Each structure stands twice: as structure tokens, then as C-alpha cells.
Amino acid sequence: MNSSVLFAGYDIGTTSSKVSILNAEGHIISNAKVNHPQEFSIDGFPEQDAQNWWEDFKKLTSIVGKEISLSRTEAIGLSSMCPCVLPVSDEGIPLRKSLMYGIDQRASKEVELLNESFSREKNRSIYTDYSSQSILPKLLWLRENQPAIFKSTSRILTANGYIGSKLTQSFVMDYFSASAGNLIDLNSLELFEEPFDRFDLSTSLFPEIRWALEPIGSLTRSASLETGLKEGITIFTGTGDACADAITNACIEPGSVSVSLGGTSIFIQSLEKPVWSPDLFVETGATPGSFTIGGATSCGGLLTDWIVERLFGLKASEKEVLLRDFDVKKYRPSNLILLPFFGGARTPFNDPGAKGIFFGLSMEADRENILSALFESIAIDIGMISDEIKRTALEPGQICVSGGGTRSEVLLGLIATALDRELLVCPQEYDSASGAGLIALWRFRNRASRKS
Structure with missing residues (x-):
């Protein structure tokens, strides 16, 4: 691999966004952080304007661009708080502020409705109960409380998925975020369709689901002009911040644990196979065949x-x-x-x-x-x-x-x-942003080793 090439990892968080620039050896040579405010709906629930995420991305790129040549950046990995629920139009334009992950508890009635509808035996393929972390309750809340927005929604994106769409004009969701939102049948690793049928929701609301190390596409010319990054570089799907932290923390072998101390505190443990745990999060990992179990606090x-x-x-x-x-x-x-x-x-x-x-x-x-x-x-x-x-x-x-x-x-x-x-x-400079950067680096290392 060319030792002069660099790899970037971006993370969109609850109160800040970060970037880490890694060299071919995985060492951080530049990083930056920008803060953004916590926002709340009129009735007090946390939400965020996706445009702020994109502005963060451009600010971070500008900051590190003063220290390194952006033309050396070969690939980008993405990470974000998860799973946020952002409804967008056909063109990828946000239709409202994003509903936040598990700290947004506005859909508590819908959570109860889903859990009452599915016995533990019937929804065992997602291995856990619905909670404020789940995506479907928030979709039901949106349909009931903001029907015009719901009707106009073409698809639902997470925060890293939205940044990916801005960079590539393609729409994907990563497996970890989708499974964290109780969307994935962990036995088949496909979308769990039964609740969609029962509650008359279309599965077309969700884009293609890909693994963290799979590319979304290439950086478009328009995104290049807006960010200063090199047109055509590969953008990887990336994953949720807890999973990106787990990569940084080498939480790979079954039993190994990653604890992330951010806006909330997250504890996840690697598993060989999923286990039934209704009060926790049971999810995939970053790659096929990997699974995790964990939980998160509401504050930290x-x-x-x-x-x-x-x-x-x-x-x-x-x-x-x-x-x-x-x-x-x-x-x-x-x-x-x-x-x-x-x-x-x-x-x-x-x-x-x-x-x-x-x-x-x-x-x-x-x-x-x-x-x-x-x-x-x-x-x-x-x-x-x-x-x-x-x-x-x-x-x-x-x-x-x-x-x-x-x-x-x-x-x-x-x-x-x-x-x-x-x-x-872990050294403080290594975090979810560096975990996202490692996704891009590992993928390119694998490609380079295959060619050699």
C-alpha cells in the first residue's frame, strides 16, 4: 500500500462531531472536533437538524485540511450515534429534524403496542423487546402525529446514512444500526418483516442494508466541490458509534467488552451467536457472523x-x-x-x-x-x-x-x-471517529494484500 495515502473517519455524535485522519499504519496524524447544540421539540424530546451534521462534516474537513493535503485521502468511513430516525424525500432532503436514538422516548405508547402485539416467542428472531431504541415505534408515532410528513417520506436514514447520501447520492443503512433499531431478523440477517405487515408499514421505507466494511459508493463531483475532498474516493457504509468504538477497543473475540464513555455510557460485549435478552440490545457486529449484546444509559x-x-x-x-x-x-x-x-x-x-x-x-x-x-x-x-x-x-x-x-x-x-x-x-485520541477510519483502512489493506 502507498504509505502516503490517508484514511478518514467521521463520527456524528450527540453533542459534537469528530474526525480522525489515519495513515497506512493506523496511526492518527490529525484529528478535530466541533460542538453542536442539543435540540428539543416543543414537548421536550431530543432531536437534531440533519443540516447541522453536514455543516459539521464540512467544518471538520476544513480544519484537518489546513494540516494535511486532502488529496491524500483515499477512503472515508462513517460513524454516528444510532439509531436516529431521519425521514427524507426521494432526493434525500430531510422532511423534519431527526428523531434521536434511545434517549428520545416520545414513542413509549407505540413501544407498548408492539410488545403487546408480539409475544416473546414470536419476536424471538430479534432476541429482545422493543424499546425507545427501536425504529418502528418512532415510525408509528410519526404516522400518527405528523401524517403529512410520514406520507411524504421516501425513506428513513440514520445519521451516518445521511452523511453517506450527501457524499455519494446513494442510500444505505448499516446492519449494526438497523439491528440496534430491532429491524433485523438475527437468524436470517434479513429485514424482520412481520411487524411491517401487521402494522401496514412498507419495507420500502428503508434503504439497502449493508455491512460496515461495504462501500456505499464514490464521492460525487458536487460533494467534492462542497467539501474539498477528492472526487471518486471510496465512501464506506460505516456503523453506529458503539460498534465503531468496539472496533477501536478491539472488542472482537466472544466475551470481549467495549465501554464507551460519551454523552451516554455504552457497554457492549461480543458474542458468537445471539442470545435472548429482552431488556438489553442484541445486535449484529460490524461484519457478517459477528454479534453483540449490550446496553446504554440515558445519561453520562x-x-x-x-x-x-x-x-x-x-x-x-x-x-x-x-x-x-x-x-x-x-x-x-x-x-x-x-x-x-x-x-x-x-x-x-x-x-x-x-x-x-x-x-x-x-x-x-x-x-x-x-x-x-x-x-x-x-x-x-x-x-x-x-x-x-x-x-x-x-x-x-x-x-x-x-x-x-x-x-x-x-x-x-x-x-x-x-x-x-x-x-x-484506550488512548484518548482513539474513539468512534478513529474506529470509522479503521474501517476504511482495513478494507484497503485487504484489497492491497489480495493484489500482492
């Missing part, structure tokens, strides 16, 4: 930001200083109890009505008490997911942790205690 970094900004009244720059200074020497077990369900509960129990609470506050409480309680609650929340997995799957093996939360030694120590395991910590 999102709750940290809320506490620091709303309770402490600090700006972003002050937040970084506060969290950096709050080290293991300052940590003391808190006499406060924090229930972290500020956005409802996701796994191992899905409860949109769950609320957060501080218990035990007194005039003596200070920032360190509150931060201690916060990190303890995040660790316990992750521990509950692990405990549920142990009931239905393998004992966890190697556990590798990545994401912004790894900057806190206090949080890492508490997670290790909650899991009763030693943690391997």
Missing part, C-alpha cells in the same frame, strides 16, 4: 454537562479545569445518592417515566460531594448492564474503555470497582 457525559453548567454555573473551559482537578486524591465516597435517570431509563429497564433525583443534600454539600455522587451513579448504571448480561451471556473477558469519560481517573476507578474487573484504557 450529558448529565455531567448538565450538573456543571446548570448547578455549578460553569462555562465549558471552566468545566475542563474542574474535572481535571477532581482527581483520585480529592475523591471521597459520597454521602449523597444520585439517581441518574434525568432522561428516563434505558437498560436494563426501559422506563420513559423514570426521573433523576439527588438524595441526602445538606448545607454541607459541595462540588466534590456532587461530582463523587455523579461518577458513582454512572459506574453503578454501567454495572447494572453488566450484571444483566451475565444472566444471559458469557462472563466478560477483556474490558477496554474509550471516550471522553476516560479523562477522569475517578470515574475509571469507580467503573473498575463496579465491574470488579481491570480495565484497559
Whole structure:
């Protein structure tokens, strides 16, 4: 392989977007991050404007383009929070803001309807119950509450699928995101069509489903002119951020675990075959024959930001200083109890009505008490997911942790205690964006090895 070629990985996240530029050896030579605001509907549910995702993509490309020659970029892999639900027209134009992944709990009635309609035996091929993470309940919500938009919808895209369509004018959805949204029959690895028939939904709403390492197409001339990237480079389907993190964390062998500490905390474990676990997520991996089981919290970094900004009244720059200074020497077990369900509960129990609470506050409480309680609650929340997995799957093996939360030694120590395991910590510059870049790199390495 030409050692001068580069590979780019982009990730669209809940509160920020990132890019990592990798060389042929897989080393990061440039990266960048841009923030975007959390948005909410009139009735308080999280959603995002897809145009902001595209603007993020162009900003990130411009930033790294000042450090490297974009003409050296040979291929791009994509990652994003998942599974978002973005209705688009025939031309790929968004018809409304995207409904978010599992933190968006607006379709709770539709979730109940689907779970009541399908007995556990009948929907065993998806190996889990419907939840706020599922795509079909949100489609039913859209049809009921915004019928004009639903009628105009040509297809549903995820966030990485939308960026892929902007780059190639082709429409795909990746297997991991689709299975995370309970769309895939994990026995046949085809679309699970029974609920579509029962609820009079067309399967044509979904584009072709491809694996992470499969290409979507080539970068179009118009996208080249808009981004500055080289026309004709290969764009790979990519995957959801949790799966991209799992690639970064080498979560490949059955039993190996990837913990992602971002806006929410995600725990996924590799499986040899799917297992029945109604309260968790049972999904494919990035490649054919790979499977995962896991769960996610409703808060993590999102709750940290809320506490620091709303309770402490600090700006972003002050937040970084506060969290950096709050080290293991300052940590003391808190006499406060924090229930972290500020956005409802996701796994191992899905409860949109769950609320957060501080218990035990007194005039003596200070920032360190509150931060201690916060990190303890995040660790316990992750521990509950692990405990549920142990009931239905393998004992966890190697556990590798990545994401912004790894900057806190206090949080890492508490997670290790909650899991009763030693943690391997991924270097902070390696994340879901670098995982997306590795997708492109591995594919080209395989092609190069076949040619040689």
C-alpha cells in the first residue's frame, strides 16, 4: 500500500462531531472536533437538524485540511450515534429534524403496542423487546402525529446514512444500526418483516442494508466541490458509534467488552451467536457472523454537562479545569445518592417515566460531594448492564474503555470497582471517529494484500 495515502473517519455524535485522519499504519496524524447544540421539540424530546451534521462534516474537513493535503485521502468511513430516525424525500432532503436514538422516548405508547402485539416467542428472531431504541415505534408515532410528513417520506436514514447520501447520492443503512433499531431478523440477517405487515408499514421505507466494511459508493463531483475532498474516493457504509468504538477497543473475540464513555455510557460485549435478552440490545457486529449484546444509559457525559453548567454555573473551559482537578486524591465516597435517570431509563429497564433525583443534600454539600455522587451513579448504571448480561451471556473477558469519560481517573476507578474487573484504557485520541477510519483502512489493506 502507498504509505502516503490517508484514511478518514467521521463520527456524528450527540453533542459534537469528530474526525480522525489515519495513515497506512493506523496511526492518527490529525484529528478535530466541533460542538453542536442539543435540540428539543416543543414537548421536550431530543432531536437534531440533519443540516447541522453536514455543516459539521464540512467544518471538520476544513480544519484537518489546513494540516494535511486532502488529496491524500483515499477512503472515508462513517460513524454516528444510532439509531436516529431521519425521514427524507426521494432526493434525500430531510422532511423534519431527526428523531434521536434511545434517549428520545416520545414513542413509549407505540413501544407498548408492539410488545403487546408480539409475544416473546414470536419476536424471538430479534432476541429482545422493543424499546425507545427501536425504529418502528418512532415510525408509528410519526404516522400518527405528523401524517403529512410520514406520507411524504421516501425513506428513513440514520445519521451516518445521511452523511453517506450527501457524499455519494446513494442510500444505505448499516446492519449494526438497523439491528440496534430491532429491524433485523438475527437468524436470517434479513429485514424482520412481520411487524411491517401487521402494522401496514412498507419495507420500502428503508434503504439497502449493508455491512460496515461495504462501500456505499464514490464521492460525487458536487460533494467534492462542497467539501474539498477528492472526487471518486471510496465512501464506506460505516456503523453506529458503539460498534465503531468496539472496533477501536478491539472488542472482537466472544466475551470481549467495549465501554464507551460519551454523552451516554455504552457497554457492549461480543458474542458468537445471539442470545435472548429482552431488556438489553442484541445486535449484529460490524461484519457478517459477528454479534453483540449490550446496553446504554440515558445519561453520562450529558448529565455531567448538565450538573456543571446548570448547578455549578460553569462555562465549558471552566468545566475542563474542574474535572481535571477532581482527581483520585480529592475523591471521597459520597454521602449523597444520585439517581441518574434525568432522561428516563434505558437498560436494563426501559422506563420513559423514570426521573433523576439527588438524595441526602445538606448545607454541607459541595462540588466534590456532587461530582463523587455523579461518577458513582454512572459506574453503578454501567454495572447494572453488566450484571444483566451475565444472566444471559458469557462472563466478560477483556474490558477496554474509550471516550471522553476516560479523562477522569475517578470515574475509571469507580467503573473498575463496579465491574470488579481491570480495565484497559484506550488512548484518548482513539474513539468512534478513529474506529470509522479503521474501517476504511482495513478494507484497503485487504484489497492491497489480495493484489500482492
